[in-house]
Amino acid sequence: MFTRLAACAVAYSFVAAAAAAEPVKPNVVLYFVDDMGWVDSGAYGSTFYETPRIDAFAAQSVRFTNAYSCPLCSPTRATILSGQYAARHGTTTASGHQPPQPAGQSPMPAKAPANQPLLLPESRNYLEPAQYTLAELLHDAGYRTAHIGKWHLGATQPHWPETQGFDVAWHAHPDPGPPNYFSPYGVKTEGEPRGQTHVGTITDGPEGEYIVDRVADEAIRFIDANRERPFFLNVWQFGVHGPWGHKESVTAEYAKKKDPRGVQSNPIMASMLKSVDESFGRILDALDKAGLAENTIVIFMSDNGGNVHSNLPGDKKAASKTETPRTAQLKDWSKWAGDEPPTRNTPLRSGKGTLYEGGVRVPMMVRWPGQIAAAVRDDVVGAVDIYPTVAALTDMTPDPTQKLDGMNLAGVLKGGKPVDGRAYFNYFPHGGPTKPPGVTVRQGDWKLIRWYLTGPEYPELIELYDLKNDIGETTNVAAANPDRVRELSALIDGFLRGTNALVPMPNPDFVPGSGKPPVKKRAPMPTTTPTETVVAPINGWRARGCTAELRDGKLVVTGAGRQSAFLGIAGLKSTGAAVLTLETAAGSGVGKVQWRTAAQTEFPEEGQVVEFTIPDGGPRKTEVKLPVDGQLAHVRVYLPAQTQPVIVERIGLTATAGAPRDWDFGK
Numbered sequence: 001m002f003t004r005l006a007a008c009a010v011a012y013s014f015v016a017a018a019a020a021a022e023p024v025k026p027n028v029v030l031y032f033v034d035d036m037g038w039v040d041s042g043a044y045g046s047t048f049y050e051t052p053r054i055d056a057f058a059a060q061s062v063r064f065t066n067a068y069s070c071p072l073c074s075p076t077r078a079t080i081l082s083g084q085y086a087a088r089h090g091t092t093t094a095s096g097h098q099p100p101q102p103a104g105q106s107p108m109p110a111k112a113p114a115n116q117p118l119l120l121p122e123s124r125n126y127l128e129p130a131q132y133t134l135a136e137l138l139h140d141a142g143y144r145t146a147h148i149g150k151w152h153l154g155a156t157q158p159h160w161p162e163t164q165g166f167d168v169a170w171h172a173h174p175d176p177g178p179p180n181y182f183s184p185y186g187v188k189t190e191g192e193p194r195g196q197t198h199v200g201t202i203t204d205g206p207e208g209e210y211i212v213d214r215v216a217d218e219a220i221r222f223i224d225a226n227r228e229r230p231f232f233l234n235v236w237q238f239g240v241h242g243p244w245g246h247k248e249s250v251t252a253e254y255a256k257k258k259d260p261r262g263v264q265s266n267p268i269m270a271s272m273l274k275s276v277d278e279s280f281g282r283i284l285d286a287l288d289k290a291g292l293a294e295n296t297i298v299i300f301m302s303d304n305g306g307n308v309h310s311n312l313p314g315d316k317k318a319a320s321k322t323e324t325p326r327t328a329q330l331k332d333w334s335k336w337a338g339d340e341p342p343t344r345n346t347p348l349r350s351g352k353g354t355l356y357e358g359g360v361r362v363p364m365m366v367r368w369p370g371q372i373a374a375a376v377r378d379d380v381v382g383a384v385d386i387y388p389t390v391a392a393l394t395d396m397t398p399d400p401t402q403k404l405d406g407m408n409l410a411g412v413l414k415g416g417k418p419v420d421g422r423a424y425f426n427y428f429p430h431g432g433p434t435k436p437p438g439v440t441v442r443q444g445d446w447k448l449i450r451w452y453l454t455g456p457e458y459p460e461l462i463e464l465y466d467l468k469n470d471i472g473e474t475t476n477v478a479a480a481n482p483d484r485v486r487e488l489s490a491l492i493d494g495f496l497r498g499t500n501a502l503v504p505m506p507n508p509d510f511v512p513g514s515g516k517p518p519v520k521k522r523a524p525m526p527t528t529t530p531t532e533t534v535v536a537p538i539n540g541w542r543a544r545g546c547t548a549e550l551r552d553g554k555l556v557v558t559g560a561g562r563q564s565a566f567l568g569i570a571g572l573k574s575t576g577a578a579v580l581t582l583e584t585a586a587g588s589g590v591g592k593v594q595w596r597t598a599a600q601t602e603f604p605e606e607g608q609v610v611e612f613t614i615p616d617g618g619p620r621k622t623e624v625k626l627p628v629d630g631q632l633a634h635v636r637v638y639l640p641a642q643t644q645p646v647i648v649e650r651i652g653l654t655a656t657a658g659a660p661r662d663w664d665f666g667k
Helices: 002-021 052-059 073-082 134-140 211-225 248-254 267-289 313-317 325-337 383-393 482-498
Strands: 027-033 062-068 144-149 168-170 231-236 296-302 361-367 375-382 423-428 438-443 446-451 462-466 542-544 546-551 554-559 566-570 575-586 589-597 609-614 620-626 632-638 646-657 661-664
Touching: 027 073, 027 267, 027 383, 052 267, 052 296, 052 361, 073 134, 073 383, 134 144, 134 231, 134 383, 144 211, 168 211, 211 231, 211 267, 248 267, 267 296, 267 325, 296 383, 375 383, 375 423, 423 482, 438 482, 446 482, 462 482, 482 589, 542 546, 546 566, 575 609, 575 632, 589 620, 609 620, 632 646
Parallel strands: 027 231, 027 296, 062 375, 144 168, 144 231
Antiparallel strands: 062 361, 296 361, 423 438, 438 446, 446 462, 542 566, 546 554, 554 646, 566 632, 575 620, 575 646, 589 609, 589 632, 646 661
16 A cells, blocks of 8 residues: 555656746737837837836837837738738738628629729628638637727627637727717717617726726726736727827826827827826736736737827818717817827838828837847838737747748847848728829838829839938839839739739729719629629730720730739741840739740740839830741730839830831821
């Protein structure tokens, strides 16, 4: 018996030792602020806003100075949970509070009003349930998961956080912003469509309770209930988004303050940021009190750049004499902030909803005591990197079926080499002439913007900035750097192809200068045009996998869907080596020419293909030498028209023998 007891004791000791040796997985807290600009805290340079807890956290963290979000909130939120760029996951604007699109509905409309020059893809209004989210990855590894605060990734229950890997959820519905910053939160006001009687899973608190404080209460409750197991706490604050509820006693103090920089001065925003800062501090204190701070990865970030466009004089002119929550909000804003926008992002250009730095550069900090040393880093990083980085820091392998566009920053956080040469993309295919759709790439100190439209404020389709010497994006240096433009344009082309991005296309019903539909409508452009589709030839050239139409003496070629775009012509009779000349007025990128001879009944699977490059900037002539052996019968010209239209003015063909051919689309 003694022997058996001794054996049991030894066995128990081995089990205990093994259990003690098993590493404890770190907790993860993601604290996400709504509409907080890059310079909206002391840690990032504000001298007006007071954020002592954020600033102290920054001193303990890796603080990134070149971190990027999407231009608006829903895309960034979907990017964090999916690890994918918005161009891939399809949520490209802040539409997560709208009803979901019907199953099978195409995101590319077949038509648009006559006064709109482009067909713009529609953003998905929800996070696709098929995504294997970061929350699901952690949940399936034994983490207790919670989402607390703003969601904005699906208005209906099948798309709520409870279906995306979160065990606990406390969120509003619908939620571009909270229905009310003060309890009761679900007030319904007669005549005001924004008023809601149902606000998701949020419950009212004591009369006058502030929702930013309540978010912290719910987060702390979750921490206290789960201190004995690893957890993922997703805290997405409602502040500092509209409807801009604020504590007036705090606001009154900031109304007396002057900014030493002379830049920021909005007391409402200062008051709201103070509440956000206090909320964040209380959550950090709860981790300390529970003894969990050393084993918790805390990530602090904002969903997009600071709001510089709301509550301006034009908004106030639209307010009627009838008292509604909207007009009351404008009056309250005028009382405290006059005509001042919510914030100012100086030295960055513009703000929320744009592709300029003020709209997409945001604060981003990561703390893990004892594992990550405090540092300031200028690596180009962003929201798309959070999924793979958290997976690496928690020692997990992402599901191989979940395509991740982001980069694992674990090595960077732990003092690794800088992220050299990394290209970071932003895609925003929405807007009009005053805020056109576009796509950007940031690589090193350079940033290229490609617009799909021009307008009074955006006269050039291509903008290039040296952010090291021009952080405010004041001087477009594209014309002086054609090689750089070409390199970065090629990166954008690859990004759009690689993510299967749906890009704006010419509106076939567009009538310049008129809001009225044309008298005679053309057939609507299909969402996808199969390669086999053949349309009527133009000067003998047929378009396949694309649309081609004459406009003002030029052939406008636009890729349709995700098919290859080419122009083809048969019946040629020249012999021997040939030169094809392509004169274009717009478009850039890499294309190719393929041919077959009279002796070939089909195009060969390999060979008889020559690539060419259409350079950026102004009208250009491209010559492609074709080493034809025999009689030329059929030519296909593949154009880089998937991401932007290619406008062709003329195609010419000369050969060793045979009359030269000339297709001038102006004739």
